[in-house]
Amino acid sequence: xxxxxxxxxxxxxxxxxxxxxxxxxxxxxxxxxxxxxxxxxxxxxxxxxxxxxxxxxxxxxxxxxxxxxxxxxxxxxxxxxxxxxxxxxxxxxxxxxxxxxxxxxxxxxxxxxxxxxxxxxxxxxxxxxxxxxxxxxxxxxxxxxxxxxxxxxxxxxxxxxxxxxxxxxxxxxxxxxxxxxxxxxxxxxxxxxxxxxxxxxxxxxxxxxxxxxxxxxxxxxxxxxxxxxxxxxxxxxxxxxxxxxxxxxxxxxxxxxxxxxxxxxxxxxxxxxxxxxxxxxxxxxxxxxxxxxxxxxxxxxxxxxxxxxxxxxxxxxxxxxxxxxxxxxxxxxxxxxxxxxxxxxxxxxxxxxxxxxxxxxxxxxxxxxxxxxxxxxxxxxxxxxxxxxxxxxxxxxxxxxxxxxx
Amino acid sequence: xxxxxxxxxxxxxxxxxxxxxxxxxxxxxxxxxxxxxxxxxxxxxxxxxxxxxxxxxxxxxxxxxxxxxxxxxxxxxxxxxxxxxxxxxxxxxxxxxxxxxxxxxxx
Ligand SMILES: Cc1cc2nc3c(=O)[nH]c(=O)nc-3n(C[C@H](O)[C@H](O)[C@H](O)COP(=O)(O)OP(=O)(O)OC[C@H]3O[C@@H](n4cnc5c(N)ncnc54)[C@H](O)[C@@H]3O)c2cc1C
Ligand code: FES
Numbered sequence: 001x002x003x004x005x006x007x008x009x010x011x012x013x014x015x016x017x018x019x020x021x022x023x024x025x026x027x028x029x030x031x032x033x034x035x036x037x038x039x040x041x042x043x044x045x046x047x048x049x050x051x052x053x054x055x056x057x058x059x060x061x062x063x064x065x066x067x068x069x070x071x072x073x074x075x076x077x078x079x080x081x082x083x084x085x086x087x088x089x090x091x092x093x094x095x096x097x098x099x100x101x102x103x104x105x106x107x108x109x110x111x112x113x114x115x116x117x118x119x120x121x122x123x124x125x126x127x128x129x130x131x132x133x134x135x136x137x138x139x140x141x142x143x144x145x146x147x148x149x150x151x152x153x154x155x156x157x158x159x160x161x162x163x164x165x166x167x168x169x170x171x172x173x174x175x176x177x178x179x180x181x182x183x184x185x186x187x188x189x190x191x192x193x194x195x196x197x198x199x200x201x202x203x204x205x206x207x208x209x210x211x212x213x214x215x216x217x218x219x220x221x222x223x224x225x226x227x228x229x230x231x232x233x234x235x236x237x238x239x240x241x242x243x244x245x246x247x248x249x250x251x252x253x254x255x256x257x258x259x260x261x262x263x264x265x266x267x268x269x270x271x272x273x274x275x276x277x278x279x280x281x282x283x284x285x286x287x288x289x290x291x292x293x294x295x296x297x298x299x300x301x302x303x304x305x306x307x308x309x310x311x312x313x314x315x316x317x318x319x320x321x322x323x324x325x326x327x328x329x330x331x332x333x334x335x336x337x338x339x340x341x342x343x344x345x346x347x348x349x350x351x352x353x354x355x356x357x358x359x360x361x362x363x364x365x366x367x368x369x370x371x372x373x374x375x376x377x378x379x380x381x382x383x384x385x386x387x388x389x390x391x392x393x394x395x396x397x398x399x400x401x402x403x404x405x406x
Numbered sequence: 407x408x409x410x411x412x413x414x415x416x417x418x419x420x421x422x423x424x425x426x427x428x429x430x431x432x433x434x435x436x437x438x439x440x441x442x443x444x445x446x447x448x449x450x451x452x453x454x455x456x457x458x459x460x461x462x463x464x465x466x467x468x469x470x471x472x473x474x475x476x477x478x479x480x481x482x483x484x485x486x487x488x489x490x491x492x493x494x495x496x497x498x499x500x501x502x503x504x505x506x507x508x509x510x511x512x513x
Contacts, residue, residue: 047447049446049447049449050447063436064432067435068435068438069435069436069437071438072438075438300447301445326451328446328449328451330449377472377476377477378473378476380476381476381477381479381480382476384480385479385480
């Protein structure tokens, strides 16, 4: 299907992983019009995964996070603008920034990402209480960690657990508090979750499940000193990381009258209800081609895949977005890799007998939906291939003795 | 400092100093050399940092480990015996003079 004539100019709101990719891919596809990349962060576009990994450990400086050096944007005629977009005027096809300046667009791409959720409890504003999304957050967290002795992490999701691992490796006492009965509850199977519980406990991290935070208590200088739990118990803490998930940044879209369903609603070509506006990455809820249900994913693959797809469409070719999602996380010396997306499985098959190196295949009926691999990179690679090619095994095949993904 | 040479599909060459310990992938990204995408930032997850190592300098390298070998199955351009993931090639005095060819495309 032809995508029509390329727009005269493209304005991208948000210069994170997805926004950067849109601009870069537009030029790769030979797009010659104006490209404006607007960033609310005062930094060159950078990648976030190292913020809980190498960067936090002090193994990488900020320049190591950059996706490209400043010269790249000049050479590619990508206009990097520092500022926050406060309003979209769909009728005039322009955006307004907080400093009052406006930019007209032929096409607008919203790549606004997400913001960390905070806790709605007394004391949430105390010093020493952090969330983690930006390089600035990570720098603050790193300096806080250097002087900390007792850390409490609220939420056993990927960000919370990755941070907990780094803090433990730095020799700090760490307690993770989670409302549900296991870690990574929304992201991985119970089998894989159990592995992460063992892993963190083995490294001396205290994990408390089924517990929620009632309040944060401060000292006379308004610095956090303890976390009070719903059951009345108190955990001393001089650093608290809140890792309870994110909210997609949909305010701009909503104010411009665009539908929002758990994220900015887009079609299979990542177009919003306005044909001149697309949305991608963490802020976008898109239909999954296989099931038709609306998904919002938070991973590098998705932001990059979306950015590339929108760029291809604007440069003149268009097809439905249909990439296989994949994700990874490093904690201590363990890597978990996930291929595909589990929309609710009814059976699972575990490959491997080593409790620290296995793969879990998640099926719905005969359909392989996702594969979680812990320290089995070969399985992950094979799973991505099988899921992409549509040659995945059935549960019966996968349960047969001697079955391997490779 | 170790010097690495990047050759693109048109045969254009760029030689840059890549500090020891820094990957051949970062050397390209930092110096604004095209042809390496590095979508996963060097985590061996994406295979968009694929390079063909010049045969004349192949003996400077140890063979790939298992995960790199697996990920080389995901390159956009065909894998060849001299294919490597540049994020896994750490610069060192032993790598001084390494020549890598960037493929036509990475994804
Ligand atoms: C600490 C951390 C670790 C992670 N680890 C992994 C990992 O291991 N693997 C993985 O796959 N993914 C990981 N992720 C997730 C991944 O980084 C995100 O999914 C990805 O960055 C999403 O890209 P995006 O472009 O949608 O949003 P972002 O990268 O968040 O970029 C959005 C940008 O838009 C800007 N913005 C928002 N509103 C406006 C406005 N009105 N005007 C101007 N600018 C605006 C924001 O300031 C931000 O810079 C991690 C994320 C974090 C925070
Ligand atoms: S940068 Fe992703 S595999 Fe090398």
